[in-house]
Amino acid sequence: MPILSKHLIRDENLIRNENLVIEGVDVSGDWSTFIKTRVVQDYNDSLQEDIAALPGGENIHRCWQCGSCTNTCTINALNPDFNPRYWIYLIRIGMEEELIRDKEIIWQCVSCNKCTSVCPRDVMPEGVMRATAHWLELKGYTPESPATIFDKVFSSQVFAKGKIEEGRLMMRFFKKTGQKLTQDWLVGLIRGLVLRLPIGLLTRMGLSALIHPRTRDWSNHRMAIAEYITEQKALHRKALGLPTTEESR
Amino acid sequence: MNTPVLVVGGGPAGLSAAHSLASTGQKVLLVDKADRLGGAPILSGYAKLVPSGEWAKDAIGGMVQRIESNPLVEIQTRTTITEFSGAPGAFKYMLAGEEQTREAGATILCTGFSHFDPVNKPELGFGIFPDVVTTTQVEQMLSSGKGVKCLSDGRVPERVAILLCVGSRDRQIGREWCSKICCTVSANLAMEIREALPQCSVYIYYMDIRTFGLYEDAYYWESQEKYRVKYIKSRIAEVTSDGKRLIVKGEDTLVKRPITIPFDLVVQAIGMDPNVDNARIASIFGVELERHGFLQRGATYRAMGSTTRPGLLVAGAASGPETIDDSIAQGQAAAMAALTSLKAPATEAA
Ligand SMILES: Cc1cc2nc3c(=O)[nH]c(=O)nc-3n(C[C@H](O)[C@H](O)[C@H](O)COP(=O)(O)OP(=O)(O)OC[C@H]3O[C@@H](n4cnc5c(N)ncnc54)[C@H](O)[C@@H]3O)c2cc1C
Ligand code: SF4
Ligand code: SF4
Ligand code: SF4
Numbered sequence: 001m002p003i004l005s006k007h008l009i010r011d012e013n014l015i016r017n018e019n020l021v022i023e024g025v026d027v028s029g030d031w032s033t034f035i036k037t038r039v040v041q042d043y044n045d046s047l048q049e050d051i052a053a054l055p056g057g058e059n060i061h062r063c064w065q066c067g068s069c070t071n072t073c074t075i076n077a078l079n080p081d082f083n084p085r086y087w088i089y090l091i092r093i094g095m096e097e098e099l100i101r102d103k104e105i106i107w108q109c110v111s112c113n114k115c116t117s118v119c120p121r122d123v124m125p126e127g128v129m130r131a132t133a134h135w136l137e138l139k140g141y142t143p144e145s146p147a148t149i150f151d152k153v154f155s156s157q158v159f160a161k162g163k164i165e166e167g168r169l170m171m172r173f174f175k176k177t178g179q180k181l182t183q184d185w186l187v188g189l190i191r192g193l194v195l196r197l198p199i200g201l202l203t204r205m206g207l208s209a210l211i212h213p214r215t216r217d218w219s220n221h222r223m224a225i226a227e228y229i230t231e232q233k234a235l236h237r238k239a240l241g242l243p244t245t246e247e248s249r
Numbered sequence: 250m251n252t253p254v255l256v257v258g259g260g261p262a263g264l265s266a267a268h269s270l271a272s273t274g275q276k277v278l279l280v281d282k283a284d285r286l287g288g289a290p291i292l293s294g295y296a297k298l299v300p301s302g303e304w305a306k307d308a309i310g311g312m313v314q315r316i317e318s319n320p321l322v323e324i325q326t327r328t329t330i331t332e333f334s335g336a337p338g339a340f341k342y343m344l345a346g347e348e349q350t351r352e353a354g355a356t357i358l359c360t361g362f363s364h365f366d367p368v369n370k371p372e373l374g375f376g377i378f379p380d381v382v383t384t385t386q387v388e389q390m391l392s393s394g395k396g397v398k399c400l401s402d403g404r405v406p407e408r409v410a411i412l413l414c415v416g417s418r419d420r421q422i423g424r425e426w427c428s429k430i431c432c433t434v435s436a437n438l439a440m441e442i443r444e445a446l447p448q449c450s451v452y453i454y455y456m457d458i459r460t461f462g463l464y465e466d467a468y469y470w471e472s473q474e475k476y477r478v479k480y481i482k483s484r485i486a487e488v489t490s491d492g493k494r495l496i497v498k499g500e501d502t503l504v505k506r507p508i509t510i511p512f513d514l515v516v517q518a519i520g521m522d523p524n525v526d527n528a529r530i531a532s533i534f535g536v537e538l539e540r541h542g543f544l545q546r547g548a549t550y551r552a553m554g555s556t557t558r559p560g561l562l563v564a565g566a567a568s569g570p571e572t573i574d575d576s577i578a579q580g581q582a583a584a585m586a587a588l589t590s591l592k593a594p595a596t597e598a599a
Contacts, residue, residue: 040501040508043479045450062474065482065503089503092479098504121470 009035044094051091053239054134056127063088069115069125075108082108084115084125087132099132100141107133107145138240149176159225162215165208253278253323254587255342255353257330260288261573262565263359264312265580266587271321273588278351279316280325280344282526286313288361289566290573296391297441298573299433300467305392309573333534337560337590355560355587358544359580360530362521362566365416365424373415373517374488380495381488381515384411384431387438397442397449399514406449406513409442410497411435412485413455417520426541428520429570432459435518436468436478443476451478452512454485454499483508488515521570536561544568554583562586 006014017032051057063085070076070085082105090099099106106129115125136142144152153172157164174181194202234244256267259281267277283292287309290298295305316322325344332343333356340353364385367375374381379400390397399406413435417428432455439451453472458480460469472478483499490496494511501508523542524530531538537545537557544567547555554562564583565576 038506040504040506040510042510043450043452061477062470064473064480086504093481093501093504095504 006033012036013038040093040095042094044096047094047096047099048092050240051128051131051135054131054138054236056124056129056134057131058127059121059123060088060091060128060131062121063092063123063125064121065089066120068118068120069123072114072118074110074112074114079105079108081105084109084129088123088125088128091128091132100136103136103142106136107142107147109133111147134236135240138237138242146177149173159222159229161212162218162221165212167209168212251276252352252354254584254591255280255330255340255351255356256359257281257356258288258359258361258565258567259283259286259313259316259324259326260359260361260565260576261290261309261312262361262567262571262576262580262583263288263357264309264316265577266357266359266564266584267316267322267580268312268319269581269584270587271316271319275321275588275591277322278325278353279322280328280330282327282329284327286316286324286326289364293364293385294389294392295385296388297437299430299437300464300574305388330533340560354591355562356534357554357562357564357580357583357587358530358534358536358556358567359563359565359576359583360524360526360544360567362523362543362570363525365428365519365522367415367517367519369422370415370419370517372487373412373485374490374495374515375517378488378490378495378515380406380513381517383415383517383519384434384438385519387442387516391438391441391445397445397514404513405446408512409439409449409451409514409516410485410495410510410512411439411451411453411516411518412488412497413453413458413518414484415517415519416522418456424520424522424541426520426570427459429459429461430572431518431520432457433461433464433468435516436460436464436472438516439478440468440472440476443472443478451476452510453478453480454483454497455480456482456484481508521566524567527567534558534561536563539569541569552586554579554586560590 013036015034015036016029018028020027020032048060052060065085067085070083073082073084075082087099087102087106109126109129111126113126119125133145137144137148150173153176154164154169157169170186171181237244253276254270256263256277256279259279263279264286267279270277285291290305290309291313297303298305298308301308317324329345330342331345333340335341338354340356341350342353343350367373367383382400387397397406398404413432416422417424417426417431435453439453442449442451458469473480482502485497485499487498488495489498491511494513495515497510497512497515499508500506527538527542527544535558539545544563545557546563546568547557554564556563562583564579565571
């Protein structure tokens with residue numbers, strides 16, 4: 001039978017054979033359309049273990065599905081499909097396919113931590129969201145989100161120099177995310193600064209943008225941090241059963 | 250003080266009532282239809298009790314020994330009461346197999362509950378599949394030291410489902426009450442299973458979790474946080490088998506999807522029914538039953554332990570699902586009421 005209200009069913013849940021002959025009867029095309037079963041046929045404990053192994057996800061097993069996090073969530077107010085409570089459940093019972101379906105919205109968490117401050121069981125849903133976005137990246141389901149790229153640019157500068165220099169930070173971030181350097185808001189901001197700030201301060205800012213001063217005796221710290229980061233990265237990849245020598249992106 | 254107080258039923262409530270009475274010098278006759286004292290925790294071989302964590306055979310067994318060694322308490326096991334009459338302060342009764350009438354100043358009914366018989370929910374597979382068992386059976390597996398195993402072939406289960414509210418909260422089988430303790434008992438058993446078999450996953454299927462009062466974090470949270478027991482919101486509708494493993498069917502209400510999940514062992518958290526003897530008890534003792542079939546309490550606040558018949562008292566799970574510690578407290582309260590009625594029978598008409 002052709003299925004009449006096909007629009008109600010997600011494409012990936014429809015199975016259709018273009019060429020199918022059963023016992024001499026041609027049932028190609030619409031005649032062989034099936035709806036995939038929606039029945040949950042098994043649980044997969046390892047998904048929760050994956051998320052719990054990543055920073056932020058440690059408390060996921062505590063969740064009792066009260067929905068307080070979703071109710072308070074900044075992003076949920078804008079997009080009802082953004083539902084931390086639901087994703088936590090999918091992870092807990094191992095519905096990986098369902099989770100991946102929402103990969104384009106999961107990373108939109110703005111880390112406002114409203115959910116974490118309201119959660120009665122200290123699940124730290126913000127951390128779970130972070131771990132989940134991280135997991136999606138590590139598993140290759142999503143490219144790095146702008147937020148992750150910003151974090152990386154920011155921290156790599158701190159690790160290298162021991163301090164942060166905003167001009168370079170923004171330039172690198174724009175470059176990595178393919179955005180133009182002359183963002184209107186940025187130009188406006190700089191113009192405002194030039195008009196309002198005292199000359200002495202402006203000179204100092206200008207100089208440091210050119211000279212890139214370092215923090216004294218930083219190299220020991222840098223090495224220690226680099227070592228720690230490599231170690232942590234390897235740990236996270238190992239926890240997910242991925243090869244631990246990731247070529248730096 | 251010379252006429253013994255009659256205590257019917259030697260479970261936690263009856264043991265507590267008898268001990269309290271004897272502690273004041275009051276003589277007691279303790280009657281139980283079973284072949285030994287101790288009530289459900291002993292007769293059904295419970296393992297570690299909620300909330301003390303003590304083994305039932307030590308904790309309740311200790312109460313039994315205390316009573317058995319008390320010279321003021323006469324014990325009659327394998328015995329029931331066949332006739333009961335008289336007024337407060339001067340009851341008359343007869344024991345099964347005796348010809349002579351006995352007398353009691355006061356009487357306390359501590360006749361307890363019956364376990365729900367899960368053959369009354371055939372769709373849940375008990376009696377059809379050997380690996381569908383009850384919480385009582387798991388208690389016995391643990392208390393006997395034999396360990397949690399599948400009864401079909403003795404294998405150690407890798408995945409266990411505990412189904413809550415079997416025989417409770419179900420109009421289809423005329424049981425509209427909550428059995429009160431089975432959520433906590435199930436969380437406790439889940440933790441014991443996880444402790445004994447760390448490789449085994451345990452899932453609890455629930456409609457509500459009623460780990461009331463201080464049991465909330467000690468059992469519900471602890472089972473989730475320390476023992477990684479998973480709770481799935483669903484009332485299981487059917488248990489079948491694919492020939493190898495059991496298949497649990499229901500709806501996962503949080504994702505709005507039907508589930509058919511394979512399990513090695515399915516444990517039914519059976520409820521507390523009214524004692525199967527209650528109709529007979531009601532007619533022999535002349536007391537009323539409340540609408541579910543438990544003994545009707547006479548007053549809620551003014552007179553602890555009263556029934557609908559003046560001077561006849563009740564304690565424990567006889568009047569509704571009850572925990573052991575509350576049954577013990579009620580046993581002691583009923584003992585106090587009995588002593589009061591013996592001292593001042595006239596004021597005890599409430
Ligand atoms: C699986 C399971 C596990 C549980 N675990 C716990 C736990 O860990 N902690 C907890 O607090 N509670 C637990 N409970 C509840 C506990 O069993 C009851 O609270 C307790 O047994 C009530 O004590 P009772 O003395 O009122 O009744 P019972 O224990 O039922 O004792 C009644 C006694 O009366 C006798 N009797 C019955 N009818 C007659 C009659 N007509 N004539 C003479 N004698 C009679 C019986 O033989 C029995 O000895 C559990 C219940 C279940 C079902
Ligand atoms: S608030 Fe906490 S416990 Fe409630 S659903 Fe969200 S994460 Fe789970
Ligand atoms: S931290 Fe993320 S998930 Fe939590 S409330 Fe904010 S946006 Fe929502
Ligand atoms: S205590 Fe829990 S399992 Fe038992 S009847 Fe009540 S809700 Fe159901």
